[in-house]
Every structure is written in structure tokens, then in C-alpha cells.
Amino acid sequence: MSEHDCNAIEIAPGVHWIGALDPGLRSFDMILRTANGTTYNAYAVRGSDGVAIIDTVKAEFADEFFARLAHVARLEEIRVIVLNHLEPDHTGALPELLRRAPQARLIISKRAPAMLKALLKPTDDALDVEVVDTGDEVSLGDRRLRFLNTPYLHWPDTQCTYLVEQQVLFSGDVFGCHHCDLRLFNDRVGEFRFSFDYYYAHIMRPFKSHVRDALKLIEPLPLTLIAPAHGPILRERPRRYVTRYRELSSSGEGFDRPFEANDQPASLIVFYLSAYGSTTRMAEAVQAGAEAVPGLRVSLYDLEGSEIAPFIDLIEEADALAFGSPTVNGDAVKPIWDLLSSLGGISLRGKIGAAFGSYGWSGEAVPMIEDRLRGLKMRVPVSGLRLQLTPTAAELDACRAFGRQIAEAMTGTSNTSVSAERVIDFAELSP
Amino acid sequence: MAKAKVTFQDIDQTVNVPAGIRVIDVSEKIGAGIIYGCREGDCGTCMMHVVEGWNNLTEPSVLEEKVLRENMASRHDRLACQAQIIGDCTVKPA
Numbered sequence: 342m343s344e345h346d347c348n349a350i351e352i353a354p355g356v357h358w359i360g361a362l363d364p365g366l367r368s369f370d371m372i373l374r375t376a377n378g379t380t381y382n383a384y385a386v387r388g389s390d391g392v393a394i395i396d397t398v399k400a401e402f403a404d405e406f407f408a409r410l411a412h413v414a415r416l417e418e419i420r421v422i423v424l425n426h427l428e429p430d431h432t433g434a435l436p437e438l439l440r441r442a443p444q445a446r447l448i449i450s451k452r453a454p455a456m457l458k459a460l461l462k463p464t465d466d467a468l469d470v471e472v473v474d475t476g477d478e479v480s481l482g483d484r485r486l487r488f489l490n491t492p493y494l495h496w497p498d499t500q501c502t503y504l505v506e507q508q509v510l511f512s513g514d515v516f517g518c519h520h521c522d523l524r525l526f527n528d529r530v531g532e533f534r535f536s537f538d539y540y541y542a543h544i545m546r547p548f549k550s551h552v553r554d555a556l557k558l559i560e561p562l563p564l565t566l567i568a569p570a571h572g573p574i575l576r577e578r579p580r581r582y583v584t585r586y587r588e589l590s591s592s593g594e595g596f597d598r599p600f601e602a603n604d605q606p607a608s609l610i611v612f613y614l615s616a617y618g619s620t621t622r623m624a625e626a627v628q629a630g631a632e633a634v635p636g637l638r639v640s641l642y643d644l645e646g647s648e649i650a651p652f653i654d655l656i657e658e659a660d661a662l663a664f665g666s667p668t669v670n671g672d673a674v675k676p677i678w679d680l681l682s683s684l685g686g687i688s689l690r691g692k693i694g695a696a697f698g699s700y701g702w703s704g705e706a707v708p709m710i711e712d713r714l715r716g717l718k719m720r721v722p723v724s725g726l727r728l729q730l731t732p733t734a735a736e737l738d739a740c741r742a743f744g745r746q747i748a749e750a751m752t753g754t755s756n757t758s759v760s761a762e763r764v765i766d767f768a769e770l771s772p
Numbered sequence: 773m774a775k776a777k778v779t780f781q782d783i784d785q786t787v788n789v790p791a792g793i794r795v796i797d798v799s800e801k802i803g804a805g806i807i808y809g810c811r812e813g814d815c816g817t818c819m820m821h822v823v824e825g826w827n828n829l830t831e832p833s834v835l836e837e838k839v840l841r842e843n844m845a846s847r848h849d850r851l852a853c854q855a856q857i858i859g860d861c862t863v864k865p866a
Contacts (some may be wrong), residue, residue: 452842462857690807716807717798718817722783722803750803760802764777764786767793770801 350525352574352744353566355484355508357395359409361402364521369641372685373543375536378521381406381430382570384511385413386504388481391420394445395511396570400433403744404706407434407441421471421479421485425500427456427514431570436461439468446471446477450490453498463593473500475558491515491555493548501559509566514544515555516582517569528577536572537582541589547688552590554668558585568629606638607751610655613665614644614674619699619731624665629696637748644676653705656684661718661751662719663744666706668698675704681713694719695747697726697740704729722750776857780804781823787838794854795820795829795863810835816843818852825861851853 349357354539364378381398383406398406410416424425424432427449439445439461446469449457454472461468473479473488489501494515502511518540522530545552560583567575567582575582581606609631613624631639642652656662664681666673694714695708707725714721723746728736774791778798782805787798796818798804802856808816810863816839822829832840838852 455842691805694776718807718809720805720807764788765790765802767787767798767801769788770798 345414346555347405348410349409351386352384352507352568352576354770355411355506356384356407356507356509356568357387357408358525358574359383359413361398361405362408363399363402363491363519363632366455366519366521369519373519375519375521375542379571380464380521380525380617381433382517382568382572382574383411383434384488384568386484387414388484389479390482391485393421393423393481394419394438395423395437395568396423396431396513399430403434403437408435410543417444419445419484420481420529420699421446421448423479423502423511424453424457424498424675425502426496426570427453427460428496428514431513434458445469448473448486449487450474450488450492450498452492456498462522468656474589478505489555489558492556492648494555495544495548495552501555503562505539508521508563510559510564510579512559515552515559516567516571516575516586517527517571518573520572522573526577527573527575528567530573533573538583538589540571541586543686543713545586546589546686548751549590549688552586556590556627557588558584560587560591570591575750576622576729577767582737588677606636607661608655608659609639609661609663609747610652610659611639611641611663611665612652612677612680613641613698614667615665615699616667616669616677620665620667620697622732622737623697623699623726623728624663624739626732626740627663627665627744630741633741633745633763634748634752636752639748644680649680652680653683653687656689657687659692661747662689662714663695663697664710664714665746666696666698666710668700668704668706671703671705673698673710677706677710678713680755681717685718688718690718691748692719693750694721695723695725695743696721697743699728699730699732701730722748723747776795777823777860778857779818779860780806781862789857791858795855795857798857799852799863800815803838803860805854805866806863808853812855813839813851816840816851817847819843819845819849819866820852820855820863820866821846822855823862823864825859828857828859828861830856831856833861840863 346368360382366378384395386393475490518536520533520536567579613623696710726743779786793843
């Protein structure tokens with residue numbers, strides 16, 4: 342570990358990095374890959390009236406954390422421990438830190454108390470915890486920590502901490518990335534822009550509206566340095582990373598706006614697979630039915646002919662998704678599940694979903710897909726459509742009606758779909 | 773069996789239901805815009821706003837009150853997975 346061998350590294354006057362290096366990590370949280378590991382960044386801030394610790398490290402790296410801490414502070418000097426994020430890669434050393442520095446007060450966000458209890462499973466209420474919100478401050482004598490409540494970046498509890506006098510932002514996972522480099526500072530480490538964007542895409546992108554809310558708090562701050570919880574410390578032109586988050590979180594905004602305020606027409610994407618052509622004919626009829634409703638753009642894709650990755654952006658920006666699958670051995674076919682298990686990086690909340698398909702003798706695929714769509718927090722306002730084997734002309738009419746109902750649910754023009762009188766008995770609803 | 777009417781304002785749909793049923797069980801079937809997470813009253817995802825008939829839902833439990841507070845609920849917000857319908861009411865996503 343050469344020059345950084347368990348030393349603390351000063352990143353600003355009186356502010357030290359006391360984190361840990363994990364160069365061997367190749368897969369983080371099972372969803373992110375990293376070609377050169379990661380860092381768990383923790384910091385010590387010394388004021389005239391005590392020391393603040395900001396975040397800790399993953400449990401396996403506690404010894405490294407305590408060794409670095411010992412270089413800059415005695416345990417009895419620690420007055421507060423700020424937890425910007427409770428995920429175990431930042432709180433793994435917390436139980437031991439609390440044992441060694443029992444006088445320290447924990448500073449957490451207003452969404453964190455229940456999580457903290459679940460994390461530490463305390464046997465009594467002895468924890469000294471202070472809950473903070475945006476604008477609250479903790480004084481260390483000659484310097485102040487000010488808090489920014491930034492929920493869902495990327496957990497409900499996440500917050501940022503701003504060292505007012507030094508204009509240092511301890512940003513938690515925001516502006517972080519999985520990139521381990523002994524040289525630590527953004528102007529000294531190897532190229533990491535791809536890691537920065539990749540981290541955003543997998544960790545922050547599902548919460549892009551929350552990113553924009555947080556940027557409203559962060560952008561007005563004078564910044565000399567951003568100290569994130571993973572990856573390089575951003576001391577050279579820190580504001581460009583804020584700008585990059587603004588760029589990344591501003592793309593694909595269409596979905597967040599109501600249909601009538603959109604520049605683009607509402608978008609329905611129909612994905613399908615077909616063994617003998619029946620589900621293809623259904624998909625084409627669904628498309629035709631939906632297109633008859635004005636103000637829509639309908640796209641039709643055969644999943645057999647594409648990788649999944651190119652569809653992710655389209656799906657994020659779409660207003661409704663319909664999936665057509667035959668039933669094979671009592672299940673939807675694998676490419677459907679491959680797609681529906683690849684959407685964790687985007688938010689589908691509130692989009693409209695629908696399922697249809699031809700089957701031979703049982704037809705389980707459609708309700709199984711509908712359950713998955715609901716699990717992805719989509720609405721399923723139109724009951725799925727199943728047809729046995731070859732569609733007749735009348736059945737294709739039903740497919741067109743199904744497409745039209747989806748379109749009407751999207752545009753809010755439905756006047757025939759569920760019930761003309763808008764009152765229905767619970768017993769009439771499908772099981 | 774006692775009946776009640778629940779109206780989902782976002783999709784302009786009313787459903788006649790047996791009294792005692794949870795809002796989640798109706799809104800999911802009808803495809804209203806209330807969405808769900810844990811379904812156990814823990815996560816707050818299914819928070820809804822009660823437009824009319826606040827008193828026609830069962831009282832929130834202490835645990836539901838706590839989750840509502842943690843999720844910064846406004847007045848007359850409830851969790852759809854916890855609230856049971858005992859009389860006519862109108863709800864919409866919070």
C-alpha cells in the first residue's frame with residue numbers, strides 16, 4: 342500500500358481521509374462491476390471543540406479505518422459521528438467505533454432512525470442520536486457542519502454534509518464511483534470518468550427526480566472540494582461533477598411530465614415473441630388498435646431480434662409497455678424474463694403495463710407477466726388478453742380493442758374500457 | 773354482508789365492495805394508480821390521499837401512524853395496504 346499505508350491523508354486543512362482501499366473487489370452489491378475495486382471513504386474533521394467522523398467503512402476494513410483514525414485523533418476527542426448513509430459498506434465499522442468512542446453523538450437524517458435500529462439492533466435505548474434536516478448545523482467550535490437532506494440518493498436515509506468554512510461537501514454516494522486508486526485525488530488518479538457515469542447509471546438513475554431535487558440544494562453552494570463516499574476525492578474543478586449530474590439527470594424528462602405538457606406524443610412500446618406467428622399477429626393487431634387513438638406513438642419490437650441494453654432508455658422514456666409472449670411449458674418465454682429482470686436501473690413507477698399472448702393449452706404466461714409488471718410498480722389497468730393457438734378474425738378484433746383500451750388508459754380518454762357507467766361490482770373483477 | 777363504495781379518483785372508477793376489504797385489494801384489481809411496495813405497512817410506498825370519507829376507513833394503527841409520519845404524510849393520507857373500507861370513500865394516489 343506504499344505511501345498510503347494506513348496513514349490518514351489530509352484533503353483540506355484539518356480534514357483527513359481515513360477510509361479504506363478495496364482494490365480486489367470486482368462485483369459490488371451484485372449489480373455493479375468494477376475493474377479496479379473501490380474505496381470506502383471516511384473522513385475526520387477537526388474543530389477547536391472536538392472531532393467529527395463522517396461515515397465509516399465496510400466491516401472487513403475496520404482495522405484499516407481505525408489505524409488511519411489513530412494518526413489524526415484520539416478516540417476521546419470524537420464528539421460526533423455523522424452517517425450520511427447507513428448502507429453497511431459505510432457503517433460496517435460503526436458498532437466498533439461506538440464501543441471505542443461511546444461518548445460520540447450520532448448525527449443522522451430524519452429518515453434514518455428506523456434503519457439505524459434495524460442495522461445495530463440495540464438492546465437498549467442508550468444510543469445518543471441527533472436527527473437533522475436541511476439547514477441544521479453542528480458546531481465543532483471554529484467550524485460548522487451543515488446538513489442537506491437528500492433522500493433516495495440512493496436510500497431513503499441519504500444526506501450530504503457541508504463543512505461551511507472550508508466549503509467541503511461530504512456527499513455520501515452522490516458523486517461517488519467504484520474506482521480504487523492509491524493516488525486518491527481526481528487530478529492524480531487514472532481515468533475514471535467512465536466509472537463515474539457507470540455508477541450514476543446503476544445507483545442514481547432510478548432516482549433521477551430526487552437527484553434533481555438534491556442538485557437544487559447543492560448547486561448554490563460554494564465548493565472547493567467534494568469528498569464522496571466511494572472513489573476519487575474531487576478537488577480539481579469539483580463543480581464539473583455537479584454539472585455532470587445535472588446533465589445525466591435531465592435526460593429523458595418526458596416521462597415525468599403529464600402527457601398534455603409533453604413535446605413528444607405519449608409512447609407505447611409493444612414487445613413480443615412468437616413461436617408460430619400467432620403472438621406476432623396479436624402484437625400487430627394490438628399496435629393497430631392503439632394507433633387508432635390520436636396522440637400516441639406506438640413501437641413494435643420482436644425481442645428475438647435484439648439485445649436488451651438498447652431498449653433500456655426507450656423503456657425509461659415510454660409511458661406504457663405491452664408484452665406479448667406465448668406460453669411454453671406453463672411459463673412466459675425466457676427473453677421476456679430477461680428483459681423484465683433487467684430494469685432495476687430505471688424507474689417504472691406508475692407506467693402502464695399490459696400483457697397478451699397465444700397459448701396451446703394452458704396460457705399461464707399472461708397472468709405471470711402481469712404479476713411481474715405490478716411488482717415493478719407499474720399499473721395494469723387493462724386485463725391481459727389470451728387466445729388459444731391461431732387467432733380468428735374476431736379474436737384479432739379483440740386484440741385491436743385491447744390495444745385501443747391501453748391507448749385510452751394512457752391518454753385518459755377511456756370511456757368504454759372498464760364500465761360505461763364507471764361503477765363496477767367487486768365480484769366482476771377478474772381474480 | 774355490508775357493502776360500501778370506493779371511488780378511485782385518478783381513473784374515475786367506483787367499485788362496490790364488501791365492507792372490511794383493504795383498499796389495496798380493490799385498487800390493484802381495478803388498475804388504479806396507487807402503487808405498492810412491501811404490502812405490510814412498512815415502506816410507505818402505497819400512500820394514498822383520502823379525498824372524501826376519511827371516517828369510512830378503519831383507524832390507522834400506531835405502526836401505520838409511525839410510517840405515515842416517517843414518510844411526511846399530509847393530513848388525510850393513509851396506507852392503502854392497511855386501510856380497510858367500512859363505508860363510502862374516495863381516494864387517489866398521494
